[in-house]
Amino acid sequence: MLKETPFHPRTAPLCVSHAWRRWAGYVVASSYELSHEREYHAIRSSAALLDVTPLYKYLISGPDAARLLDRVVTRDVMKTRVGQVLYTTWCDAHGKVVDDGTVSRLDERLFRMTAADPNLRWLHENAVGLDVKIEDVSARTAALALQGPSSRAILERATGADLSGLKYFRVTRANLGGIPVTISRTGYTGDLGYEVWLDAGQALPVWDALIEAGTPYGITPTGILALDVARIEAGLMLLEVDYFSAHHALIERQKSSPFELNLGWTVNLEKGPYVGKRALAEEAARGPAWRFVGLEVEWESLAGLYAEVGLAPRLPAVAWRASVPVYSGSAQVGYATSGCWSPLLKKYLALAHLEGAHGAAGTSLEMEVTVEHHRKRARARVVKTPFFDPERKRA
Amino acid sequence: MKYDAIVIGGGHNGLVNAAYLARAGKKVLVLERRERVGGAAVTEEVFPGFKFSVFSYVVSLLRPEIIRDLDLPGHGLHILPLESTITPLPNGDYLGQWGDHDQNRRELYRHSPRDAEAYDDYGREMHFMAKAVQPILGMVPPDPTSLAPSDLLGLLRLSRHFRNLGREQFHALYKLMTMSSADFLDEWFENDALKATKSASGIIGTFLGPRSPGTAYVLLHHYMGEIDGVFRAWGFAKGGTGAVSEAIAAAARRFGAQIRTGASVASVSVKGNRATGVVLEHGEEIEAGVVVSGIDPRQTFINLVGEKHLPDDFTAAIKRYKFRGSSGKVNLALSELPDFTCLPGVGPHLRGAISISPSLDYVERAYDDAKYGAFSRRPYMDVVIPSMIDPGMAPPGKHVMSCFVQYAPFDVQGGWDDRKREAFGDAVVDTLAEFAPNLKRAILHRQVLTPADIERVTGLSEGNIFQGELALHQLFFLRPAASFAKYRTPLRGLYQCGAGTHPGGGIMGASGRLAAVEILKDGA
Numbered sequence A: 001m002l003k004e005t006p007f008h009p010r011t012a013p014l015c016v017s018h019a020w021r022r023w024a025g026y027v028v029a030s031s032y033e034l035s036h037e038r039e040y041h042a043i044r045s046s047a048a049l050l051d052v053t054p055l056y057k058y059l060i061s062g063p064d065a066a067r068l069l070d071r072v073v074t075r076d077v078m079k080t081r082v083g084q085v086l087y088t089t090w091c092d093a094h095g096k097v098v099d100d101g102t103v104s105r106l107d108e109r110l111f112r113m114t115a116a117d118p119n120l121r122w123l124h125e126n127a128v129g130l131d132v133k134i135e136d137v138s139a140r141t142a143a144l145a146l147q148g149p150s151s152r153a154i155l156e157r158a159t160g161a162d163l164s165g166l167k168y169f170r171v172t173r174a175n176l177g178g179i180p181v182t183i184s185r186t187g188y189t190g191d192l193g194y195e196v197w198l199d200a201g202q203a204l205p206v207w208d209a210l211i212e213a214g215t216p217y218g219i220t221p222t223g224i225l226a227l228d229v230a231r232i233e234a235g236l237m238l239l240e241v242d243y244f245s246a247h248h249a250l251i252e253r254q255k256s257s258p259f260e261l262n263l264g265w266t267v268n269l270e271k272g273p274y275v276g277k278r279a280l281a282e283e284a285a286r287g288p289a290w291r292f293v294g295l296e297v298e299w300e301s302l303a304g305l306y307a308e309v310g311l312a313p314r315l316p317a318v319a320w321r322a323s324v325p326v327y328s329g330s331a332q333v334g335y336a337t338s339g340c341w342s343p344l345l346k347k348y349l350a351l352a353h354l355e356g357a358h359g360a361a362g363t364s365l366e367m368e369v370t371v372e373h374h375r376k377r378a379r380a381r382v383v384k385t386p387f388f389d390p391e392r393k394r395a
Numbered sequence B: 001m002k003y004d005a006i007v008i009g010g011g012h013n014g015l016v017n018a019a020y021l022a023r024a025g026k027k028v029l030v031l032e033r034r035e036r037v038g039g040a041a042v043t044e045e046v047f048p049g050f051k052f053s054v055f056s057y058v059v060s061l062l063r064p065e066i067i068r069d070l071d072l073p074g075h076g077l078h079i080l081p082l083e084s085t086i087t088p089l090p091n092g093d094y095l096g097q098w099g100d101h102d103q104n105r106r107e108l109y110r111h112s113p114r115d116a117e118a119y120d121d122y123g124r125e126m127h128f129m130a131k132a133v134q135p136i137l138g139m140v141p142p143d144p145t146s147l148a149p150s151d152l153l154g155l156l157r158l159s160r161h162f163r164n165l166g167r168e169q170f171h172a173l174y175k176l177m178t179m180s181s182a183d184f185l186d187e188w189f190e191n192d193a194l195k196a197t198k199s200a201s202g203i204i205g206t207f208l209g210p211r212s213p214g215t216a217y218v219l220l221h222h223y224m225g226e227i228d229g230v231f232r233a234w235g236f237a238k239g240g241t242g243a244v245s246e247a248i249a250a251a252a253r254r255f256g257a258q259i260r261t262g263a264s265v266a267s268v269s270v271k272g273n274r275a276t277g278v279v280l281e282h283g284e285e286i287e288a289g290v291v292v293s294g295i296d297p298r299q300t301f302i303n304l305v306g307e308k309h310l311p312d313d314f315t316a317a318i319k320r321y322k323f324r325g326s327s328g329k330v331n332l333a334l335s336e337l338p339d340f341t342c343l344p345g346v347g348p349h350l351r352g353a354i355s356i357s358p359s360l361d362y363v364e365r366a367y368d369d370a371k372y373g374a375f376s377r378r379p380y381m382d383v384v385i386p387s388m389i390d391p392g393m394a395p396p397g398k399h400v401m402s403c404f405v406q407y408a409p410f411d412v413q414g415g416w417d418d419r420k421r422e423a424f425g426d427a428v429v430d431t432l433a434e435f436a437p438n439l440k441r442a443i444l445h446r447q448v449l450t451p452a453d454i455e456r457v458t459g460l461s462e463g464n465i466f467q468g469e470l471a472l473h474q475l476f477f478l479r480p481a482a483s484f485a486k487y488r489t490p491l492r493g494l495y496q497c498g499a500g501t502h503p504g505g506g507i508m509g510a511s512g513r514l515a516a517v518e519i520l521k522d523g524a
Helices: A008-014 A037-045 A065-072 A120-125 A151-159 A200-217 A224-233 A277-286 A299-308 B012-023 B064-069 B101-111 B113-138 B149-163 B167-178 B181-186 B192-203 B219-227 B241-254 B297-305 B312-320 B360-371 B418-435 B451-458 B510-521
Strands: A019-023 A026-031 A047-051 A056-061 A085-091 A097-107 A110-115 A133-136 A141-147 A171-176 A179-184 A193-199 A219-221 A290-297 A320-328 A331-342 A347-355 A364-371 A374-383 B002-008 B028-031 B043-047 B050-053 B085-088 B094-097 B258-260 B265-271 B274-280 B285-293 B327-334 B353-356 B380-384 B399-406 B443-449 B494-496
Touching (some): A037 A047, A037 A219, A037 A224, A056 A120, A065 A110, A097 A179, A141 A151, A141 A200, A151 A193, A151 A200, A179 A200, A193 A200, A200 A219, A224 A347, A320 A347, B002 B274, B012 B028, B012 B241, B028 B285, B043 B241, B043 B327, B043 B443, B064 B510, B085 B192, B094 B192, B101 B113, B101 B192, B113 B510, B181 B192, B181 B219, B192 B219, B192 B380, B241 B258, B265 B285, B285 B510, B297 B494, B353 B418, B380 B418, B418 B443, B494 B510
Parallel strands (some): B085 B353
Antiparallel strands (some): A019 A026, A047 A141, A085 A097, A171 A179, A179 A193, A320 A364, A364 A374, B085 B094, B327 B443, B380 B399
16 A cells, blocks of 8 residues: 555545646655646646655664764765755765755754655665664654745744745744644745655645745645656756666666766765765766756757647656667667656756767767657757756755 | 947737847847837736736747747746646536646546557657658748849758658648648647637737638647757746746847837937937937848838838738737736636646637637637637736735636627727636636736737837738748848848847747847858
8 A cells, every 4th residue: 555645634635636746655645636737837837736745754863873974975064064955965985866855953962864765774774883863764754845035034924933044955844833843945846845754644734834825825626747847947857767777776877876867966076985985986087977867859840740740849747757868879878767848938848868079069970759650869968957947946 | 439230010920020139249229119028928916916917928939049049948938837728618627738638638548549649650740750840940032033042052051941841740730831720720620619718819910710721730839849848848937927038138138238118219229221220209319330130021011111212012912911919818817726617626727728719610610700800709729827826926825827818819709998999808807717716805906908018019010910920921941022031121231130030929039139140241
């Protein structure tokens, strides 16, 4: 049986589409309404409320908590201040990415780590000899993401707190509808947004308080389909879709280093020893073999391919998750792993892995598209990600 | 300081034109009379905290190539979906048209199982015709009486599109171009409210009723939007229609165009047979290689250029060109949402259009009033609640309501005055309150705009929202006058880029872009 999140009594009656999906053993809404369209626009125009409880969550506490995390992840945890959140990758000994997620310093000796995959064993294996307690709090911690331009106004109304001081990738404690929560200014949409972490037993009153405070601002319960479009616009990758964990890869070439995922900025080669550091230093010196980039498919080219068969361009209404070949001339030089039509930017976007030489912004390539059952190639250009990066995200 | 081009009027077409000219490296100056750009596509805080798309209120058919070329999303344009229409009925029921196919079919089935099936066939048929006609929107109209190579080439291109139609579709297209929307819809549907609601799109901006011949073809516009597909040519601009103008203005500035507001043009300077610049109200003279007018043909030629500089037959044609503004606008600031008797409470129906068009007779009767010089006592209305789509349009929990109202003739008997304006506003509110009884107590502020007000504020002659009726005799190679449909004018260096040229009306931007293409072709 799939697990229901603690918000299920609220989300189930709202899910008129009956479009549910699995996420880490839980059932969550793909879209609540018959189409995810309005939910997508809520992310960019007002505020979207997402149940993100299925994320794996760990509490790491004790005198050596910082030391353990610093030993595991690629960023410098020792220098993190209380109230700071790090987005980071963590790697195996060969410098290949195991997972990516966030590390929040809730206190001097208390951290919360979020992950897409189970990581309890990996944390324990790396904790040998350290005075640290690792708890899997995935089930007992509920989580909501409130994302969009109105998210701050809604949270301020719901908490009575002034959140203007809560900067991008910071976390604070608050009281929401009488219930203690932590609020981090994080998310998976590349927009102004927050995530609210709370005790699972208090899930319903927190949901209700947010809906009540948010209704005048257009708060919209939102499913994963809308999120998938927003995260591509934000250039954010997804485990098991855009890359595979080194722990699950069956062959070497299924693994990726942080550099190959455009996450070189998360690799700190100055800090003390950590898992994969030596391999990462070597790779940094010689340069990555692959680049993870944004592709913008040229509309005229796409329209031309469809015009040949007498049709207007047809694009999937939802984001796709598939491996699509990318060419330079006659040679395949990479593959796209996610793509979508951006209803906001009015552009056809994809995230792609390209052999190093082809990854420079501005490079003109071709991406495979299937037009009326025939494989064709549309011109595409390498562009910098995020595709969409509003000032309000950090402001 | 001399400019390559001066654009008169900072409406959306003027701004599009300026952006394209600037993009081609021209030194461009836009002169806007009001303190804000946008013309009829403006967002204003009419009542503290409540923002209104004062005049034009939806984005219709904004050309995808303009969105791309000017990177309007990069300059802040965000088009939100407007996906349903409900028509409240006098018997307390309603007819809904929903974005979801199954939901829509089920709703139509409730009223007419036959219509529910015909709906898909109708949609497919209209799709084929729209596809044949749609390229015209992006085409400089060729003159069928001319043997010039560019005209012949244009006609050839045009015939190629029509050849793609099957025989039956071609015949249907011919009917569509000549029939009344009521007659055309009668051939497809039986439900009166469905026909009335669909026919309404054929009468907007014209001084015609649903039973007047020539109103059917505008039914195609909706389907042309569907061909634009993912570009979503129809929708609601976040921040109101002023946000569309602001995005285009930002793009124009990015390309180097200068935009001056509060700069009212008094006349176009003419030397010999050539426009050489403009003179502003306060006497300032500005020279330019070309002058492009984004304002309507009457304002341009009769008021700014002057008859003495123009050939008599051209002046006569411009004087014959019909405006006949027939619509008004009522903007309401609301303390609470309207509660419709047919669909009580808050629901998705409040995020779409609410059409007051219960039957063809109802809409035709509304026209009858106007025919004899009165505003409709019970008018046709297209109502939207923008704050339900973009809550930022009103203070939290409060709402704004936009009512497009037809008919309100410019030439109302005895002329428009304050008393008549308020009587017109009362007719609108009374009619709506029949369907949503709480409306009257919810009104915090009411702005009533008659065609006379539209003319006074925006400069649109006779308050015609399309810079001249979108009637067949004023379209394509006849817009605004025979032989001068290609954005050029009898004066060298003087061009037109407003909705008074092909393809005209709505926030399309096509006139502005096509004019720029022609100006650049002339080597301005």
